Amino acid sequence: MNKPFQVLALGGDHIGPEVVASGLSVLRHVSARYEIPVEIDEDLLGGASWDVHGTFCTDTVAAKARAADAVLIGAIGGPEWDNIQIDGPITETDGLTRLRIELDVFNALRPARAWNALLSRTPYRHEVVEGADILVVRENAGGIYYGEPRGREVQSDGQIRAFEISEYRTEEIERIARCAFRAAQARRGHVTSVDKSNVMETGRLWRETIDRIGRDEFPDIRLSHLLMDYALFAVAKSPQDFDVLLGDNLFGDLMSDLIGVISGSLGMLPSATLPGIARPGHPLKGGIYEPTHGSAPDISGQGVANPIGTILSVAMMFEHGFGVASAARAIEIAVEQCLDSGLLPPDLGGTTSTEDLTLAILERL
Ligand code: IPM
Ligand code: MG
Numbered sequence: 001m002n003k004p005f006q007v008l009a010l011g012g013d014h015i016g017p018e019v020v021a022s023g024l025s026v027l028r029h030v031s032a033r034y035e036i037p038v039e040i041d042e043d044l045l046g047g048a049s050w051d052v053h054g055t056f057c058t059d060t061v062a063a064k065a066r067a068a069d070a071v072l073i074g075a076i077g078g079p080e081w082d083n084i085q086i087d088g089p090i091t092e093t094d095g096l097t098r099l100r101i102e103l104d105v106f107n108a109l110r111p112a113r114a115w116n117a118l119l120s121r122t123p124y125r126h127e128v129v130e131g132a133d134i135l136v137v138r139e140n141a142g143g144i145y146y147g148e149p150r151g152r153e154v155q156s157d158g159q160i161r162a163f164e165i166s167e168y169r170t171e172e173i174e175r176i177a178r179c180a181f182r183a184a185q186a187r188r189g190h191v192t193s194v195d196k197s198n199v200m201e202t203g204r205l206w207r208e209t210i211d212r213i214g215r216d217e218f219p220d221i222r223l224s225h226l227l228m229d230y231a232l233f234a235v236a237k238s239p240q241d242f243d244v245l246l247g248d249n250l251f252g253d254l255m256s257d258l259i260g261v262i263s264g265s266l267g268m269l270p271s272a273t274l275p276g277i278a279r280p281g282h283p284l285k286g287g288i289y290e291p292t293h294g295s296a297p298d299i300s301g302q303g304v305a306n307p308i309g310t311i312l313s314v315a316m317m318f319e320h321g322f323g324v325a326s327a328a329r330a331i332e333i334a335v336e337q338c339l340d341s342g343l344l345p346p347d348l349g350g351t352t353s354t355e356d357l358t359l360a361i362l363e364r365l
Helices: 015-033 047-053 059-067 095-102 116-121 170-185 201-217 228-237 249-258 308-321 325-340 354-364
Strands: 005-012 038-043 070-075 107-113 133-139 151-154 160-163 190-195 222-227 244-247 272-274 287-289
Touching: 005 015, 005 047, 005 059, 015 038, 015 070, 015 308, 015 325, 015 354, 038 059, 059 095, 070 095, 070 308, 107 170, 107 249, 116 325, 133 170, 133 249, 170 190, 170 201, 170 244, 190 201, 190 228, 190 249, 201 222, 222 228, 228 244, 228 249, 244 249, 272 308, 287 308, 308 325, 308 354, 325 354
Parallel strands: 005 038, 005 070, 070 287, 133 244, 190 222, 190 244
Antiparallel strands: 107 133, 107 272, 151 160, 272 287
16 A cells, blocks of 8 residues: 555635535545545634634644645635734735745646536537636736735825735746646647736736747747736637636636636636646645635535535546546546536536535546
8 A cells, every 4th residue: 555645624614614525525435446545634724713723824734734745625714704904914814825835836727617517507608618628827826915015004194005016036937837838738739828018017027938938948839928908808708719828826816717607607616736747647745726716605504515616626636636637537527427417506506415416426436
C-alpha cells in the first residue's frame, strides 16, 4: 500500500459543510475503489472559525494546510460576519485568502462546460452553447487582492478614503502565463488573455509579458488578447469560441463566475488552485480544491445545495493532487449520467436533495 494522501477538509460556512460532506463521500468511495489511500482531517474556516477562535483561519489550520497533500474547502462567509471590522491585510480579514497565500497557490484552474442535460437551464439557444467548454486560468496569489498599502483613512474634510493597490512583478505574470499555455496544450491550443492595458499599468505589463512568454516558449499555442470589458461581451455572446481564458486575480474572479452561465448554475463549477503545474500522472502537493460558488445562506441547512461543484473539485483533486486522471474521468462520467437521468437539484430546476444526488453519483461510480 502506498503512503496515504493527507487531505484537510474545511467545510466553512452555511452550505459549505453540506457540500463538503458529499465531496468526502465521493473521495472515500473513489479512494477505496482505485486503491488510492487517503487520510482525512476536518477543521474550521471562515465564520465557523471566527465563532470558536476569534479568527477566520487559525495558525493551526494554516499549518495543517501547509502539511496536507490537498485541501478541500466548501464555502465561507455570511451576513453574520460581514460587519466584523479588522484592520490589517486581507490575509487577516479573510480565511480563504490567507490559505491561498500560505500555500502560494497562484494557479487557479476554473473550468466550466455545457452539459447536454442542462442546455435548457442556460439562457442560450442550444446551438450557441452546445459543446462550449472553457477553462479560466486565474492568477490567484497577487494583484489587487494583496497589494500594499491598503486600508481606509478619515481625511481632514471628514471624507473617508478607501484604497488598494494593483501590482504585479514580471515573474508573477510569467509563471501564470506558463500555466495557461500548458493547460491549453492539453486542450484546444488557444489562450485568450484579458487585461485593461488601455488604462492600467499592470495591464500593460501583463500583456507584454504574456505576449513574450507565448512567442518565446509556446509557439504552438494561438494567443489572443482582449480588453476585459469587451471580453465579457464576447464570451457571453459566443462561448463556443473560447478555450483557455487567462486573467489576473480580479479579472479571473469575474470571468470564472461568468462562464458558470454555460453550465446552467454556479453550483456546477469546481476549481483547483495549485502551487504550480501538475504533470500528468504525478501528484502535485499543496493544492486547494473548492467549488466556485459561495456559502448561499438563503438555502443553508435545508439539504438542497448542489454538491456537484464540490464533487467535481474532488475529481480535480484526483487528477492534479494525486496524479490519477482516470479516477477524475470516472467521477465526471457518474455526474453526467445522473444529470442525463434527470436527477437535478433545485438550482437546476429539480427537486433532488444534496444527499440523494450524492448517493446517485456514488451508485454510478
Ligand atoms: C472566489 C471568491 C473569493 C475571491 C472570495 C470569497 C474571497 O469570490 O474564490 O472566486 O474573490 O477570490
Ligand atoms: Mg469569485
